[in-house]
Amino acid sequence: GTESGAQKQTSSTPCHLEMADKKKAVRGPIFDTSLHVLKGALVTALGIRTGRSTLNVNCATVNSGRLTLQGIEAPLTAEKEDLVRTLVRNKVFENAPLTVFTAQRADAERLYGETMYDSFNVPATVTQLRLVMLPEWNLNCNINPVLASTGLLGSLEIVKFKHNEAKKTLEVHFEARPTGEDLPLAQEIVMESLPQLQEAVPDASIEGVAGTDAPTDGGDTVTPWIVDVASSKGVDYDKLIRMFGCSKLTAAHVAKIQEVTHVEPHRFLRRGLFFAHRDLDTLLNNYQNGKPFYLYTGRGPSSESLHLGHLIPFMITKWLQDAFNVPLVIQLTDDEKFLWKDMTLEECQRLARANAKDIIACGFDVSKTFIFSDTEYIQHLYPNICKIQKCVTYSQARGIFGFSTNDNIGKSSFPAIQAAPAFPTSFPHIFGDRKDIFCLIPQAIDQDPYFRMTRDVAPRLGFFKPALMHSKFFPALQGQQTKMSGSSETSAIFVTDSPAQIKDKINRHAFSGGQNTEELQREIGANLEVDVPYQYLKFFLESDEELAQIGADYSSGKLLTSQVKNRLAEVLTEIVLKHQENRAKVTDEMVDEFMRVRPMSCLDR
Helix, strand or coil, rough: CCCCEECCCCCCCEEEEEHHCCCCCCCCCCHHHHHHHHHHHHHHHHCCCCCCCEEEEEEEECCCEEEEEECCCCCCCCCHHHHHHHHHHHHHCCCCEEEEEEHHHHHHHHHHHHHCCCCCCCCCCCCCEEEEEEEECCECCCCCCCCCEHHCCCCCCCCEEEEEEEEEEEEEEECCCCCCCCEEEECCCCCCCCHHHCCCCCCCCCCCCCCCCCCCCHCCCCCCCECCCCCCCCHHHHHHHHHHEEEEHHHHHHHHHHHHHHHCCCHHCCCEEEEEEHHHHHHHHHHHHCEEEEEEEECCCCCCCCCCHHHHHHHHHHHHHHCCCCCCCEEEEEHHHHHHCCCCCHHHHHHHHHHHHHCCCCCCCCHHHHEEHHHHHHHHHHHHHHHHHCCCHHHHHHHHHHCCCCHHHHHHHHHHHHHHHHHHHHHHHCCCCCCCCCCEEEHHHHHHHHHHHHHHHHHHCCCCCCCCEEEECCCCCCCCEECCCCHHHHCCCEECCCHHHHHHHHHHHCCCCCCCHHHHHHHCCCCCCHHHHHHHHHCCCCCCHHHHHHHHHHHHCCCHHHHHHHHHHEEEHHHHHHHHHHHCCCCCHHHHHHHHCCCCCCCCC
């Protein structure tokens, strides 16, 4: 729905609704913003291509007009019309930002191909393109100004759909009712690197990512089940961001969190241990504007107790719940462990309740927290599970998760079970039938495939895409080539370990970046990037000042490895003993209350 993507100077002042008589067909930012919202909704609902599917547009007034698609074989069913309207309404409510940037034509065509073009051709003489992106919704080569965000449209009503069977076209007549008269425009920004296709449009397969069986650069493998890297420095997280198509979680995001909560950010945020995200900006802006969200995290119960790596998502989730004052749902995937492990279902169910005690010991507020196991709560999840399963083909599931013909069929069905809690109607006792509630999922980056699939499905079911926060892996004691595992006693420190066991494991098994002799250590200092004790301190030592001092002294040779390991043993012993004390206070009756299906009036801030 554009004229040409050739770069030209556009106004940077707010648009004025009275810039023209409404009787005149004057195209403006409201009209063009409406086109972007509509096009993404139609592509999502109808499963059509973004590129070359717009035949033409017609501007009736500054706020209304018509978008015509080509290649539409049949009229829309009433169900499809309702879905398009829901998608449009949600995208406006989401108040999603629009991004405007320029790119060399050759670079843009290499990345986006035909996706950014409509039915007409941009002249061959044009070498630089101006692009407008509504992230994961629409990308278009466009010279026209657009609003800064979709919420400024106020409301966007589809007046009618009109299908022409002979021409195979679909007209969508619409009218926007903007929020005011002086509306800010999206400003052109300079991109350090161009966004990937999967960041821009909804129709690049399942958000355009390769299957989890595909290794990262250099032969590294990161999947929901395997983390195996070659470098002693651990995972290259910048490469993971590029491979998965997510965005960096920056200092600006951390500052925004502090701004909207008035709480000092958690050390995991301050130190960049949560390093990537999807749609965190949108969630924070909407929270600031009074729109609710809830938290969702989970645990796969495969062992009697948690290790320190398991505590990380619960620590950050506890902090987020307190800082934002929002409800939380915690999924115990006893079914998943039964399907993947050599365990009986009864054992997985027993471990789910045992692990629930460790989770409760983290200090969650029972009035705002619902813990559930899949096998006990499945009847409430099942309607959404069915809808999700219908949206994902087996070919897509194999491409995302790497399932083989030797896998049991339960594995193929499980991703929809993990996806369902990201949708609020899975919890009618908490949210009723409301779909206008956002979801934030803190997780390790290896769980991203599940929620890339979830985010692809969400708009087609009338839900908001869940926002994600990705953490770095908590490494095994032996080094950063793999994450800590509960199946290896010597690779992990468990919350049931004694102070003597903690000290012994650190001294015997924690990989050191220090030198082999005291003399060399004094002369050269330690390599902090590969030193496991220092990396553990980054996760668990609260004081930024002490961490910085240890880093400086250890890397310069002033501190020896034994001294750093001793300090780590002190820090971890304090955390583990406190957890054991809290765990001892958790009764079966407390577990029953956290897991009871009950009303929870906890959305009001």
